[in-house]
Amino acid sequence: MESRIDRIKKQLHGASYKLTPQREATVLVLLEHEEDHLSAEDVFLLVKVKAPEIGLATVYRTLELLTDLKIVDRINFGDGVSRYDLRQEGAAHFHHHLICIECGTVDEIQDDLLGDVEKIVESRFDFAIKDHWLTFHGICKRCKSDVDDNVE
Numbered sequence: 503m504e505s506r507i508d509r510i511k512k513q514l515h516g517a518s519y520k521l522t523p524q525r526e527a528t529v530l531v532l533l534e535h536e537e538d539h540l541s542a543e544d545v546f547l548l549v550k551v552k553a554p555e556i557g558l559a560t561v562y563r564t565l566e567l568l569t570d571l572k573i574v575d576r577i578n579f580g581d582g583v584s585r586y587d588l589r590q591e592g593a594a595h596f597h598h599h600l601i602c603i604e605c606g607t608v609d610e611i612q613d614d615l616l617g618d619v620e621k622i623v624e625s626r627f628d629f630a631i632k633d634h635w636l637t638f639h640g641i642c643k644r645c646k647s648d649v650d651d652n653v654e
């Protein structure tokens with residue numbers, strides 16, 4: 503079976519880029535930390551473990567390239583830090599996020615859920631939607647159960 507890294511390699515080749523060792527180390531870090539929302543500095547520190555000679559500028563350029571190719575999405579949760587998130591394979595849209603205002607945990611929703619909303623927006627505003635970002639702010643199930651425990 504073809505691995506995810508092989509398919510990313512093909513995407514790069516398709517756009518006339520090579521999967522250099524530095525790019526590969528960066529992609530591997532993103533794959534290993536798929537659930538996390540790493541900043542460029544976080545990625546750099548993790549890549550450095552695999553490829554000690556790599557520089558921050560190279561990591562930045564690689565993240566920019568992966569963003570341009572839509573392999574990765576750049577997100578900002580309002581704290582001024584750009585974070586990098588692997589796009590689900592075959593996903594037409596970016597996944598949604600649930601941010602807990604108590605503990606700061608970020609959970610993901612991979613289902614699109616917005617098909618009907620998009621149809622309404624496209625017809626009402628005559629607007630061709632290419633993507634959307636959706637972030638919900640609230641209290642996660644772990645924090646909610648803490649509150650329930652305190653009540654008992």
Ligand SMILES: [Zn+2]
Pocket residue numbers: 539587597599610
């Ligand atoms: Zn995410």
Ligand SMILES: [Zn+2]
Pocket residue numbers: 602603604605606607641642643644645646
């Ligand atoms: Zn929470």
